[in-house]
Amino acid sequence: MPDTAIQDGAYNYAYLDEQTKRMIRRAILKAVAVPGYQVPFGGREMPLPYGWGTGGIQVTAAIIGRDDTLKVIDQGADDTTNAVSIRRFFARVADVATTTRTGDATVIQTRHRVPETPLKEGQILVFQVPIPEPLRMLEPRETETRTLHALSEYGVMQVSLYESIARHGRIAKTYNYPVLVNGRYIMSPSPIPKFDNPKLDRSPALQLYGAGREKRIYAVPPYTPVKSLDFDDHPFEIETWSESCALCGSKESFLDEMIVDDTGKRLFLCSDTDWCQERQGEREGAPPEVPAK
């Protein structure tokens, strides 16, 4: 993956200068060595405002090489403006092949979803993270959250789950559901639906999380246990749907609900567009669409 500096027009290879990439790689190595621990890094200004995946882009830029095949998704879709522009950016500055097919990608940068297609060894999933600190809403002081992590003092996290049950009768958190990584650090999985949490557990792929604004990187190495927090008598559960996808008939994927006409008629569609298309292809017996680079 590492690449020597090759000037590419106005840009260095993969946009970032080599020194910045080395620094980010060092942070990544440390993050991999201590699963779930947030490693600060000297982030760089990117050609995008915060909130548009600058943390994920910097991580991707630091790890990508010419032999990689990149997939970028935003809420499960490859074709949103944001996903398309990040994909084009790397095609241009890093000269990589791109794909929409999960199985063909070596690096997948994502916002808000984990692909439905099970990931494999050798794949890297790069998450864009808005707020890396899972305890932030409970404890605004940075020095104190650091101490809580250092001492594994996580009572306050459990307090927030208790409070949710007291108020709503169940743990109402559906996104950014906190996890315990390798039995040690509590981690924010970024705002993915809790539906995706089980996919993080012992995944064969490497998970890298980049937070641009707060300049933090954390990681979950392959096959690391990732447990969603819960109570014995209120165990963690994922969303289920009684409907199935209107396009591919899937019952096991995460479905987005759409209102399709002014009578309020509702439709359910897979949030993962690649998964949906592959299944439509299978249903019609036709080969799945070949995505354009």
Added chain:
Amino acid sequence: MTGRPLLSVRELTKRFGNRVACCDVGFDLWPGEVLGIVGESGSGKTTLLNCLAGRMTPDAGSVIYDSNASGLVDVHRLSEARRRLLTRTEWGFVNQDAREGLRMGVSAGANIGERLMAIGERHYGEIRQTATDWLGRVEIELDRLDDRPTDFSGGMRQRLQIARNLVSNPWLVFMDEPTGGLDVSVQARILDLLRGLVENLHLSAVLVTHDLGVARLLTHRLMVMQGGRVVEDGLTDQVLDDPQHAYTQMLVASILPA
């Protein structure tokens, strides 16, 4: 009082710049004993209490605690991790301002349950049941379990703070003017409650107050502080009925109505 002291304090000194806030304080606290610290404002009571409870590092001296879990420990030489564990399992700390000792943004039940969850309790129903029991013991209506302390009166908050601390069955509780700033009638109820809890749970406590009436009601032994030094100490009744030091005589004469 047999066996060995629960807390042994020797030559404790704390300075702020060149102001000595407490100076050369030493005493033993025995299991089941309630020690009162009285003295005028600025005499060093809070500073001393914070040094005892490991919340503030003294400039000199030692605080040895006989831990149920790990035997004799030097409070100020423990790692931060162990000290924090000790403070939320074997100790309690009741602040004068309940807002500092409570999480104002979560329900009474969550406030009481936090220590249980911090030490690994993971059964929601059982945590809730224990929290309900404790609400009853501190005389808060059980249907307030899911209400936040922001909706509670000052007296209720203080009682909730007491429950939040006692739920882990601590051995030793530090209290800094637990009834300060409350109405007299509200104070009386909390004092009654504290007296009952201390007796029933065989708690040991160090209680800071500048109300000699509170000291008379709750404490077995009394230390009188002036300018950071202990000027007199002894059994509470003796100190109050037959004060030896001129400063104590002045305190008793001026504050305790005959």
